[in-house]
Amino acid sequence: MPRPPIRRYVEHLPHITHFKPAGVPLRDLQEVELTVDELEALRLKDLEGLEQEEAAERMGVARTTFRRVLVSARSKVTEALVHGKAIRIQGGPFVHIAGALCADCGEQIDTGHWRDLHTGSPVCPRCGSPRLEPVAPGPGRHRRRRGWQ
Numbered sequence: 016m017p018r019p020p021i022r023r024y025v026e027h028l029p030h031i032t033h034f035k036p037a038g039v040p041l042r043d044l045q046e047v048e049l050t051v052d053e054l055e056a057l058r059l060k061d062l063e064g065l066e067q068e069e070a071a072e073r074m075g076v077a078r079t080t081f082r083r084v085l086v087s088a089r090s091k092v093t094e095a096l097v098h099g100k101a102i103r104i105q106g107g108p109f110v111h112i113a114g115a116l117c118a119d120c121g122e123q124i125d126t127g128h129w130r131d132l133h134t135g136s137p138v139c140p141r142c143g144s145p146r147l148e149p150v151a152p153g154p155g156r157h158r159r160r161r162g163w164q
C-alpha cells in the first residue's frame with residue numbers, strides 16, 4: 016500500500032505565481048519551478064524571521080524536513096537570479112490552512128495570531144491551550160486537521 020503524501024501546512028498562497036526577467040527573449044527563457052511549500056518556507060524563515068524550529072512547527076513538519084525545503088527553495092531562487100531564469104510557483108505537497116481551532120475552548124484563530132509571544136509556540140490567545148488544530152480555508156468546509164501538538 017502506498018504511503019500517503021506528506022502534507023505541509025501553508026498559510027500564504029501567492030497571488031502572483033510567475034516571475035520573468037525583463038529583456039530576455041521568450042525563446043531563451045528558462046524556468047525554475049518553486050513549489051508552494053518552498054515559498055512558504057522562505058516566507059516564514061526569511062520574511063517573518065522565525066527560527067527554523069518555529070517555522071517547522073508552523074508548517075507541521077520536522078525541523079530536518081523544513082531545513083531541506085528551505086535549502087531547496089533558496090537554491091532555486093538564487094539560480095533564477097544568477098542565471099536570469101523565470102520562476103514559476105506551483106504544486107508541492109502542501110495543504111492550505113486558514114487558521115486554527117482551539118481543541119479546548121473552541122476559539123477560531125486567524126492565521127498568524129496564535130504564537131505565544133514568550134515561547135514562540137502556537138497557543139490559543141483566549142485560553143492559552145497549545146492544543147490547536149489547523150483549519151482548512153473556505154466557507155462551510157472547515158476541515159480539522161491534526162498537528163501542532
Ligand SMILES: [Zn+2]
Pocket residue numbers: 117118119120121122139140141142143144
Ligand atoms: Zn482556547
